[in-house]
Every structure is written in C-alpha cells, then in structure tokens.
Amino acid sequence: MNKWLTTPNRYGTIVVILLMEVMMDIVFLGILGYQPWRHKHTSCIMIPEYGIVLDAGTGFHLVREHIKSSRLDIFLSHLHDDHICGSLYQLGVLYKKGVRRVALYGRRGIEAFFCKRQFAYPRFPVDIPSHEKILNATFGFYPVFQEQSQWTMAQSGLRYIVSAFRLPHPSGGSLAYDFLVGGKRIAYVTDTTLDIHNKRVRRFARALQKGQKLDLLIAECNFANRHEALARFTGHTFPDVLVEFLKEVQPQQAVLTHLHPHSDEFGSDFFGEDRIAFQEVQNGYGKQVSLARQEMMLAL
Numbered sequence: 001m002n003k004w005l006t007t008p009n010r011y012g013t014i015v016v017i018l019l020m021e022v023m024m025d026i027v028f029l030g031i032l033g034y035q036p037w038r039h040k041h042t043s044c045i046m047i048p049e050y051g052i053v054l055d056a057g058t059g060f061h062l063v064r065e066h067i068k069s070s071r072l073d074i075f076l077s078h079l080h081d082d083h084i085c086g087s088l089y090q091l092g093v094l095y096k097k098g099v100r101r102v103a104l105y106g107r108r109g110i111e112a113f114f115c116k117r118q119f120a121y122p123r124f125p126v127d128i129p130s131h132e133k134i135l136n137a138t139f140g141f142y143p144v145f146q147e148q149s150q151w152t153m154a155q156s157g158l159r160y161i162v163s164a165f166r167l168p169h170p171s172g173g174s175l176a177y178d179f180l181v182g183g184k185r186i187a188y189v190t191d192t193t194l195d196i197h198n199k200r201v202r203r204f205a206r207a208l209q210k211g212q213k214l215d216l217l218i219a220e221c222n223f224a225n226r227h228e229a230l231a232r233f234t235g236h237t238f239p240d241v242l243v244e245f246l247k248e249v250q251p252q253q254a255v256l257t258h259l260h261p262h263s264d265e266f267g268s269d270f271f272g273e274d275r276i277a278f279q280e281v282q283n284g285y286g287k288q289v290s291l292a293r294q295e296m297m298l299a300l
C-alpha cells in the first residue's frame with residue numbers, strides 16, 4: 001500500500017510526498033568496528049533498491065555484488081578509518097557497473113578531506129577527476145552542516161527522505177541518519193555514546209518519537225557496561241545507555257552492529273572478554289533486539 005506523507009522540511013514548510021511501499025532488503029556488508037576479521041568486515045550497510053550505503057568501511061568492497069541503481073548515495077557517520085577506508089575501493093566496486101553518480105554525505109569539510117587527503121598522494125594515486133573519467137561517473141561531496149537537516153532524494157522514480165543529526169563524538173561529531181524509505185522508517189546511529197541525558201542525543205530521540213513509527217534502529221553497542229569510562233572516552237555506546245534510549249524511542253526492532261570479531265551467537269565487547277549487548281539489551285528493552293551478522297539480509 002502506498003502512503004501519503006506530510007513532513008516539515010528544514011525551512012519549516014510542508015512537503016507532501018507519495019512514498020511507495022517497495023519491498024527492500026537491508027544488507028549488512030560490514031558489521032565490525034575497528035578491525036576486519038577473516039570473513040567479517042568493518043561498517044557498511046546497504047539498501048540496494050535505493051542505492052543507499054551507510055558508511056564505507058572494509059565491507060564496502062561487497063557493494064559491487066548488490067548494485068541495482070545508477071546512483072549511489074553514501075552516508076558517512078564520521079571519518080574514522082573503520083567507516084571510510086572502503087571509500088578508496090571505488091574503482092574496484094564501480095567499474096562497468098553502470099553507476100553514473102556517486103554522492104558522499106558527511107561532516108563539514110568532506111570535499112577537501114576526500115579530494116585533498118584520501119584520493120591524493122601519499123594516500124592514493126588516482127584522484128577524483130581520474131575516477132570520474134575511468135568510471136564515466138560523477139562524484140559529489142555534500143557536507144551536512146546543520147545539527148538536524150532533512151532532504152529528499154530521488155532515484156529512478158523512487159524517492160526517499162533522509163534527516164541527519166550531529167551527535168557527540170571526540171572526532172568532532174558523528175552523524176546519525178533517519179530514513180523514510182519504501183514506506184518504512186529506518187535509523188542508523190554509530191560511534192557516539194547514546195546517552196539520553198545528553199542534549200543532542202535527547203533531541204535525536206525526540207525526533208525519532210515524532211511522525212511515523214520507527215521500524216528499525218541500527219545501532220552500535222561496542223562496549224560492556226564495566227568499560228563505560230572507555231566507551232565514553234572513545235565515543236561509543238554500552239548496554240545500560242542503549243536500553244534507556246530504546247525505551248524512549250521504541251523501535252519495532254533493533255539490530256546491533258559495529259561488533260567485536262567474536263560476536264556470533266552472543267555479543268562481545270571491544271576487548272572480547274565480556275558477553276554483552278545482545279541479551280543484556282534485549283532483556284532490558286523487552287522487544288526484538290538482534291545482532292548483525294556478516295552479509296545478513298533483512299527484508300522490510
């Protein structure tokens with residue numbers, strides 16, 4: 001069933017959009033934080049039908065197998081390597097795949113960062129103009145300036161709306177994204193201490209409480225409660241604060257990602273010594289919480 005949706009945009013006007021309910025898959029191409037491990041990769045999640053990519057860690061190389069659109073919109077949370085190193089794999093991922101437009105969204109300064117530091121000597125030998133020539137595609141870099149901004153994207157007749165929120169992180173902020181896509185609402189948040197007592201986190205939670213019910217929250221929870229101090233120091237989440245956040249926001253389901261390599265049947269914290277997250281969070285929240293698995297496909 002299609003849905004008419006009214007939503008305020010950043011200028012305070014109301015946009016009315018027909019959001020088609022299209023069955024879509026969410027593919028978890030990278031589920032680890034910090035380091036890859038054998039067949040598991042660092043942060044990258046994709047919604048192929050819409051060309052949406054969330055973060056570009058080592059899992060980004062698997063995007064190639066799932067491309068279904070002529071445009072890729074890559075939403076970066078922040079610029080730590082486990083979330084962006086895969087952005088250097090564009091030639092391998094996109095060569096002869098028919099992608100004509102690549103858009104990268106991220107923090108202020110994103111264009112200079114990628115054009116002058118990532119795709120430049122000594123980091124990488126092929127610059128962005130050469131990528132465009134080889135791939136017959138254009139690249140665009142878009143800073144998300146505002147604390148909360150919203151925009152509408154169109155892809156081969158399919159439209160979706162995305163809002164971005166800047167949350168605390170020692171690197172200068174981590175962007176969380178809230179999508180209205182295919183009739184569903186999906187939010188992605190990683191590498192921040194998701195503490196509802198923080199002003200920005202509370203504002204994010206309030207925004208998620210408004211409007212359409214949140215179908216899926218994809219969230220990082222990389223540390224055990226006993227490592228709270230380190231979690232806060234490095235800008236990560238631990239079960240106690242995540243449970244509080246979930247109780248506020250009430251998503252239909254939550255998937256934990258940015259895991260330790262040994263997280264399989266159970267969650268494991270950053271040091272691999274504590275079994276955490278999954279059961280602790282599920283018990284605290286009382287609704288469906290699961291762990292992301294490498295190359296897991298979630299149908300929504």
Ligand SMILES: [Zn+2]
Binds near residue numbers: 082191
């Ligand atoms: Zn990370």
